[in-house]
Amino acid sequence: MRPHLDCVQMRPHVIVNCAMTADGKIAGKSRRQFRISSTEDMERVRKLRTESEAILVGVNTILADDPHLTVKGLSRDTAPIRIVLDSNGRTPDQAEVLNDCARTIIVTNRRCARTWKGAEVLRMGERAVDLHELMKELEARKVQRLMVEGGGETIWSFFNAGLVDEYRIFVGSMVLGGRTAPSPVDGEGFEDHGCVRLQLMSTQLLGGGVLLCYEVVRDVPPA
Numbered sequence: 402m403r404p405h406l407d408c409v410q411m412r413p414h415v416i417v418n419c420a421m422t423a424d425g426k427i428a429g430k431s432r433r434q435f436r437i438s439s440t441e442d443m444e445r446v447r448k449l450r451t452e453s454e455a456i457l458v459g460v461n462t463i464l465a466d467d468p469h470l471t472v473k474g475l476s477r478d479t480a481p482i483r484i485v486l487d488s489n490g491r492t493p494d495q496a497e498v499l500n501d502c503a504r505t506i507i508v509t510n511r512r513c514a515r516t517w518k519g520a521e522v523l524r525m526g527e528r529a530v531d532l533h534e535l536m537k538e539l540e541a542r543k544v545q546r547l548m549v550e551g552g553g554e555t556i557w558s559f560f561n562a563g564l565v566d567e568y569r570i571f572v573g574s575m576v577l578g579g580r581t582a583p584s585p586v587d588g589e590g591f592e593d594h595g596c597v598r599l600q601l602m603s604t605q606l607l608g609g610g611v612l613l614c615y616e617v618v619r620d621v622p623p624a
């Protein structure tokens with residue numbers, strides 16, 4: 402049973418999904434992509450993407466990994482929309498996320514004037530992208546499930562804004578180390594007593610690693 406009351410949610414259901422090493426890193430100190438997921442986990446991620454209307458990453462992930470964020474077997478019109486948080490317009494013109502295989506939205510702040518061939522641009526927020534405004538826009542576009550794939554700054558912003566419903570983390574069986582290596586949730590961090598509580602919903606061995614699925618525990622609003 403869910404441990405919290407669900408408010409009527411007029412926004413997409415947000416699932417954070419990422420892969421970390423057994424020592425809690427989502428990439429090494431070079432911040433370049435490093436394969437952590439097993440083949441079985443990659444298949445799970447493919448399925449989760451298929452079931453989502455949109456997939457979101459921060460621009461540092463675009464610059465570090467140049468992911469295409471597409472789903473094999475889905476056409477441009479049926480694939481989830483790719484969304485990049487990019488306040489200052491740093492996404493390179495040749496980024497894979499701008500290819501023709503799926504629709505792409507780049508979200509900048511209101512001061513940025515850059516445009517891209519191959520992407521729709523939304524402008525919201527004065528500095529960083531305003532996530533609450535973005536959620537309203539996605540709700541209006543009938544996005545029911547949003548998958549947030551990283552990196553750590555982006556996932557932190559979603560937690561900090563109270564916008565995460567589920568947290569799914571694959572733990573790969575390796576150690577990377579490095580005090581500057583990114584973790585699933587970076588950002589400023591909460592004060593010790595302000596942490597986000599999670600309820601563990603399931604665990605699964607998945608090709609040499611383990612998948613942990615949590616739901617975010619919401620405070621019961623006062624009567």
Ligand SMILES: NC(=O)c1ccc[n+]([C@@H]2O[C@H](COP(=O)([O-])OP(=O)(O)OC[C@H]3O[C@@H](n4cnc5c(N)ncnc54)[C@H](OP(=O)(O)O)[C@@H]3O)[C@@H](O)[C@H]2O)c1
Pocket residue numbers: 418419420421426427428429431432433434435437458459460461462463465466486487488489490491529530531532550551552553554555556558583587
């Ligand atoms: N293992 C995994 O599953 C996985 C998945 C994804 C990424 N990664 C790794 O994660 C690393 C990148 O993560 P990262 O934490 O450096 O960056 P990130 O989360 O990918 O991107 C953060 C950037 O997005 C922009 N942004 C705009 N609005 C934002 C908002 N409201 N909240 C947060 N960011 C906003 C900011 O740049 P501007 O100020 O320029 O707009 C910010 O610095 C890479 O090493 C990558 O390999 C790993």
